[in-house]
Amino acid sequence: MEFETVIGLEVHVELNTDTKIFCGCKTSFGNPPNTHVCPVCTGQPGSLPVLNERAVNMAVKAALALHCQINQDCKFDRKNYFYPDLPKGYQISQYDQPIGEHGYLEIDHNGERKRIGIARLHLEEDAGKSQHAADGSHTLVDYNRTGVPLMEIVSEPDIRTPEEARLYLEGIREIMQYCDVSDCRMEEGSLRCDANISLRPVGQQEFGQKTELKNINSFRFVQRGLEYEEQRQREVLAAGGTVRQETRRFDELSQTTLSMRSKEEAHDYRYFPEPDLVRLHIDDAWLAQIRATVPELPMEKRDRYIRQYQLPAYDAGVLTSDLAIGEYFEATVAAGAEPKAASNWVMGDLLGYLNGRGEVLADSRVTPGQLADLIAMIAEGTLSIKQAKDVFKIMCETGRDAKTVVQEEGMEQISDMAALVPLVDEVLAKNSKSVQDFLSGKEKALGALIGQVMKATKGQANPGVVNQILRDRLSALRVEE
Amino acid sequence: MKEFPTIKQMLTSMAAGETQPSDWTRQSLTNIQKIDGKIGAFLRVNEEQALIHARQLDEMAVRWRKNLVSPSDSTRDLFGIPYALKDNMCTKGVGTTAASRILENYIPPYSATVAEKLTQANGVMVGKTNLDEFAMGSSTENSAFQKTHNPHHLNRVPGGSSGGSAAAVAAGMVPFALGSDTGGSIRQPAAFCGVIGVKPTYGRVSRFGLIAFASSLDQIGPIARTVEDVALVLRQISGHDPLDSTSAPASTEDFTRSLTGEVKELRIGVVRDMNAEGVNDQVKAAIDKAISVLSDAGAQVVEVTLPHSAYAVASYYLVAPAEASSNLARYDGVRYGRRVEGETLLEMYEKTRSEGFGLEVKRRIIIGTYALSSGYYDAYYKRAQQMRTLIRQDFDDAFQKCDVIAMPTAPSPAFAFGEKSADPLQMYLEDIFTIPANLAGLPGISLPCGVSDEGLPIGLQLLGKAFDESTVLRAAYGYEQLRGFVMPFPHGLEG
Known part of the structure; x- marks a missing residue:
């Protein structure tokens, strides 16, 4: 039965x-x-x-x-x-x-x-x-x-x-x-x-x-x-x-x-x-x-996050599971951050950092405004995601804002062509094997060359720009051949 | 032994410097020492503390005389006046027993609001008076500790449950005392002892610190020897108390203002259909005479009916025990009071309560528990509450036609010890005239209106509209001025 x-x-x-x-x-x-x-x-x-x-x-x-x-x-x-x-x-x-x-x-x-x-x-x-x-x-x-x-x-x-x-x-x-x-x-x-x-x-x-x-x-x-x-x-x-x-x-x-x-x-x-x-x-x-003091309820807020910020249901659920988390997320968006990026940072790095230390959101030294600035620096290309994560960790520990951390730690991304072109040329000169491989059709060789440029700049070079310069230079070499 | 003059006379004498507070306290303590062996009104006399307090007031009195701010300043109204409290009102640091074995050694960590108010008014508390255990009774015979004798006739009961307070005032041991009235417990002993007792409107006086018997009926009130004195004391103890949710928002009034002596135009209601068979002939005659005294002076006598008052006693003996059964649950031996150890928790409860409570208290706990039990609640407790509403409506209707209602306080003068204690039903009928006012929450007063052939006082009861104590007191004062007889002071108590 x-x-x-x-x-x-x-x-x-x-x-x-x-x-x-x-x-x-x-x-x-x-x-x-x-x-x-x-x-x-x-x-x-x-x-x-x-x-x-x-x-x-x-x-x-x-x-x-x-x-x-x-x-x-x-x-x-x-x-x-x-x-x-x-x-x-x-x-x-x-x-x-x-x-x-x-x-x-x-x-x-x-x-x-x-x-x-x-x-x-x-x-x-x-x-x-x-x-x-x-x-x-x-x-x-x-x-x-x-x-x-x-x-x-x-x-x-x-x-x-x-x-x-x-x-x-x-x-x-x-x-x-x-x-x-x-x-x-x-x-x-x-x-x-x-x-x-x-x-x-x-x-x-x-x-x-x-x-x-x-x-x-x-x-x-x-x-x-x-x-x-x-x-x-x-x-x-x-x-x-x-x-x-x-x-x-x-x-x-x-x-x-x-x-x-x-x-x-x-x-x-x-x-x-x-x-x-x-x-x-x-x-x-x-x-x-009393009625005037009743806040927006978790379920209503969840629905609104999905609708208003186009967040996946999972994100909306996590962000609204606690009043403070939702407030932090919305303050970050209000400070200019793209909602999905803000959601990822809050759910992932921020809560991860706090949980690891047994802390709650109220203990966070990073303000929503500071997080929004950090996200903006990624969007502008000033920081790579990987760099941003390192910067964020320092922000969490010190409470300093992203720009200060980047300046003090010399961590900003190099996107300036004038600075990168000589570096690229140097790498090309030293790695003729990889150049030959690429020219003979091995696309993978490009990655090794980019890696060399990144290494030379201690990871600060903007990989997109480096990629572009490398391709320009290599196609010029192909023509010469 | 010296009798006390009125409160006003004592105040005047102190203001003139002829006497000082400690004189009056000493007089009270001397009188208690001389005669309470015969009366048994006091469970505890606070001699040492009372004298210390009175001497402090002696010093204040010097300043007071020089700087008499206002004759009706509330800190002056009872200045240096000794008084007694019924022993169901908590007094911080002073044992309070409710005349029960279960609280025999209980010392409250706080004071009742009335006790605080009387202290603020600079009265001097000389002791705590006897009562029926937890105020359950009409003769004070249910006290676990001692009998109290009627000062007018030592073989008679003083009434109850505030028998100690009424007897203490009647015998001249204190100028006034406080009692509590759940079904007549101030008015009936006042009648039996030939003094004046007021049961105020429910909510007029704070119950905070009054050891509860039946919460929806209990009310504290004054007992004294003149209407003016009870009015003065009532003014001091009434008013809203934030610690008692059921205390009315109404502030206190200067009740002495209504004591004009004028009864013309006053409409006195006389109840036509009230159970009269059980009433003693001498009581009936005295009440009729009192009414004619008032009517001769210009008061208008009108007939009213209270058709549901026949059910008052039955309703009362469901509501009061029901509330009591719950109110007395806290006496379990766990936190304070008597504990009798047992092998198990249940055994400790049973032994503690079996040994701690007297027969009448147990009887009422059982009645009340039964009335509230699942399956019986609707038939008993709920119907009794519905009857209360009807009784209240009867009074509302009656008070459309009159200002006060006059009737006997009790069906007979004071009875002998043991006369009714064997038959609880007969004892319960003692309250037939007093219970309706409690059920309806109305104010009432009992004052002497005659003396029986045996020399026993007879009480006239006057009831009024809710929060209209002024009119009740006005009628009582008018009668007191007109009645043409003085309640004789009890004799032969000394020696």
Whole structure:
């Protein structure tokens, strides 16, 4: 029997506000335990939450970027459960009125564009972190993360392959970074992902029994874990078995998924409206203000690069994968560079140099204007591509502009006929064998002669001009014969 | 033992240099020492700190007298006046228990906004008063620590849950105290103890630092012996608080301005269909007399109806426990308060909460958890909230016809210890007249309007429109001037 895979993702994204969602404590990561806490985020008796307006701005911005409808009048609810890292015994979240719903995200897969529905996006507070002693004797709790603003983004079950799931997750990260609402670092937990996966016979409408995959902490593992789980379920079903509804986790070591708990232990969270907060009303003016801050989205930008700059899809994809790269590329073009040349330099030499040093674009000492000048020098014939690459390396190291480097290092190309003709004649005089070979029809001999001229000029001669002079001289010799 | 004069009289005396702040604080501490052994109003007396604070104010008083800026300067209104706080209001560095074992050794790292405001007004906090555990109760019998006795009759309860605050004021241990009112917890003990208690409009006074019982109903208010005094204190504690999202944007008002003594043209609503069967005859007679006193002075008496108030108690006992079940989840032994160790996390939770909470608190947590459970939410919590809307509409309609509504505060005068504590339902019905105002978020006051044959105070309750405390206070003050009797001071407490 042929099976179809159905996947839905639940993604948690930490917002990069300066302060927590319901108090004034800092949200910064990696501080000593329990140093960014106060009566509110540790749930002291009598303390009350006050909603951080910036968290609302960011959530709405993200929801708009995911094409969600905004619920301009919504509320917060309490999700009740006991756990030591949850200081109040409830999490303030949004239950039946999320801040955004009915959105979508597009992915490009195998040359086709696919729309993945977003069921809802809501705002909530993060919990603390528990650290269990290895011998099980005790647990320590760090409340620094408690109250960090969190968005939960729930997809529709529109994803059909593990690869699509990874592309969707990368799409979420890209959009969040474009909107500057989160750094989405999976390893720091600022982006977390749970996945629901089920299989059904092709053509069947109702969903099969699903399992939930938790604890996936890299983009690669999302795909790997789902691939394993897809295969596991397929084998269970093919053998006539039934898939058990359960929560499983991805085990990095064995690259498999392991059962964590069955769904029968499911909680009743006893949601009810949070009485300590008033309803959240986002009026039209406020919404318009946020809408104005939503940037051009990665997919739109990709399409524009292909259209406006005639770039290949691959180039457009790389250049728009990061907001800063796209900005750098466009600034280089704006400074006069030919788009494809600019794309090659940015994708190749610039990112290559930075990656090799573990640096990011913000660390680059070469400005887009300087890169555009360098590209112009190639177009003018002042530098060969090979020379330009050497010049660029020095630019990267020193931050000096191309002209200065070329002058100081004496690297400009020699294109002046008057300077080159005597050099060519000298080479012809010294290499009569090659001359004879050429005259007797061996075209290859020309290359050797050019090489000799280049060698004599330490590579600075303009090969095109040298070629031209050589041909002129050699055809003159042929006539003489 | 010396009785306290009114706040105004104390201020005048200090301004004239006849007395100084430490005199009043010392008087309060002496009275507590003399009689609280019999009353049991205080869980903690802050003797040392109160005296240090009062002496600092003594020095300020010298400067203050020389430079009397404005008689209504808010830093002067409670200058040097001793007061007590119900022990569910957090005080930084001073133990705050909510009368629960689970918070027995809890010392808050911060102060409630009301405590901050009273400190800014230069009042002197002398101690923390007893209450029903987590303010759940109508007799203060649910305190995990001690009984509080009604100063007018030591075998009777002081009412609750702010029984300690009401008894402390009634017995002359402090000129005023703060209480909190979720279903009548300021007004009913005020009535039982023969003092005046105000439950302000929901949102009028910040709840920041008030240990939550039911967040959508809780409200802090003053208890004192004259209407003028409660008005002065209310002015100090009300106003918007950026730390409490549910506190109203309305700024505070000088409520003493409405104390004109004038009741002419005032329209007093009397509820026709309010459950009257359970009301004690002497209470009924006292309320009728109070209304006729007002009407004789020119107030207009109009009949109003509150058809849905019959469902108020039932709705309240779903909404309040539901919120409480969630509000009290934080007492888990992990971060503060009592912890009883266990083999597993679950066992630690269970032991801590079993030993830490009293019977009534557990009962309400169970009711509330049930009311919020999946499958029951719509039938219980949601319907109770819908009923709140109807009750609020009833009041809106009634206030089209009148300015204040008059009714008893409680169906009977103070009852005996143990009389109702065995039957929770009977105890819950104690709040039948006070609960509707909480459900609707309206302001109300209770003030003495008579004394029963046994010498027990009877309370008249006046309710007003949202944020119209001024009219409520005006009516109460008018009545206080007219009523022609003085609430007798409790006798025989000394020695």
